[in-house]
Amino acid sequence: MKKLFGVIGDPIAHSMSPAMHNDLFELYGIDAVYLPFHVSKGNLEAAVKGLKALGVSGFNVTIPHKTDIIPYLDKVDPLARAIGAVNTVKNENGLLVGYNTDGPGFVKGLESMAADLASRSALIIGAGGAARAIYFSMAQAGIEKIDIYNRTTDKAEELVSSCPYKVESKVIGRVAAEKSLAYYQLVIQTTSIGMVPDTENLPLLPENLTQNSIVSDIIYNPLQTKFLKEAAKRGAAVQNGVGMFVFQGALAFEIWTGIFPDIERMETNVLRNLG
Numbered sequence: 016m017k018k019l020f021g022v023i024g025d026p027i028a029h030s031m032s033p034a035m036h037n038d039l040f041e042l043y044g045i046d047a048v049y050l051p052f053h054v055s056k057g058n059l060e061a062a063v064k065g066l067k068a069l070g071v072s073g074f075n076v077t078i079p080h081k082t083d084i085i086p087y088l089d090k091v092d093p094l095a096r097a098i099g100a101v102n103t104v105k106n107e108n109g110l111l112v113g114y115n116t117d118g119p120g121f122v123k124g125l126e127s128m129a130a131d132l133a134s135r136s137a138l139i140i141g142a143g144g145a146a147r148a149i150y151f152s153m154a155q156a157g158i159e160k161i162d163i164y165n166r167t168t169d170k171a172e173e174l175v176s177s178c179p180y181k182v183e184s185k186v187i188g189r190v191a192a193e194k195s196l197a198y199y200q201l202v203i204q205t206t207s208i209g210m211v212p213d214t215e216n217l218p219l220l221p222e223n224l225t226q227n228s229i230v231s232d233i234i235y236n237p238l239q240t241k242f243l244k245e246a247a248k249r250g251a252a253v254q255n256g257v258g259m260f261v262f263q264g265a266l267a268f269e270i271w272t273g274i275f276p277d278i279e280r281m282e283t284n285v286l287r288n289l290g
């Protein structure tokens with residue numbers, strides 16, 4: 016019987032996940048379909064119960080449901096539980112099990128840029144949901160030193176104190192972050208600054224970035240934020256948010272099928288969608 020996969024979110028019409036996963040099902044000869052489901056906040060519980068009753072094989076979860084879905088799942092993987100967000104659900108013998116592949120996907124994307132991640136010192140800009148997934152996953156992956164700068168310092172402090180994995184971290188202010196940009200070999204931009212329509216703003220002044228850093232911005236609309244352009248100008252290696260998006264999808268596909276898919280093909284598919 017054809018297997019059912021999908022993604023639930025609100026809004027959902029512009030999700031790039033259906034095209035990406037349907038292409039992979041075809042590539043690997045898997046008889047399955049992946050559909051977008053528009054689920055509003057008030058319908059989340061009913062939607063999850065309905066998907067379970069229909070025998071869905073798996074689904075992704077996007078804004079605004081990543082945290083709210085947790086009580087409706089039968090089991091949640093420890094990393095997703097620590098992050099407090101689930102973006103991937105697998106039906107395991109009738110039980111819905113939640114995972115987070117956003118953070119691990121980001122780390123895999125970084126690994127594709129640099130082999131020696133653990134020994135690199137990192138700065139995360141931002142302390143929201145995306146930063147939390149990335150910070151915990153980087154710490155879990157063994158990156159030893161990760162500092163955080165956020166406009167609201169308390170949120171960065173809360174993030175550091177709630178991390179269950181061993182990591183050396185300090186929260187730094189804006190001036191210190193700007194001054195010490197040359198010191199960090201990984202600079203990770205997780206805020207919405209630079210995203211359409213806010214394309215002219217910068218999360219930090221980039222003057223002290225150098226060619227010694229990898230600068231990663233999780234935004235993919237536009238493909239190159241002003242921050243990434245400024246980083247590239249100074250010789251830094253840059254990575255946009257397509258990397259994280261593609262790798263979170265690849266890890267979800269692997270959870271569902273056991274196959275780690277063709278990343279380049281996924282990237283081409285996403286770039287075609289982004290036009």
Ligand code: ATR
Binds near residue numbers: 165166170206
């Ligand atoms: P997400 O789930 O995408 O991470 P979020 O949880 O709302 O979204 O987090 C947004 C992040 O972007 C936060 O770090 C936020 O900073 P604050 O904690 O100070 O609010 C940051 N952010 C958003 N707009 C910003 C702005 N104009 N200036 C500075 N930081 C901003």
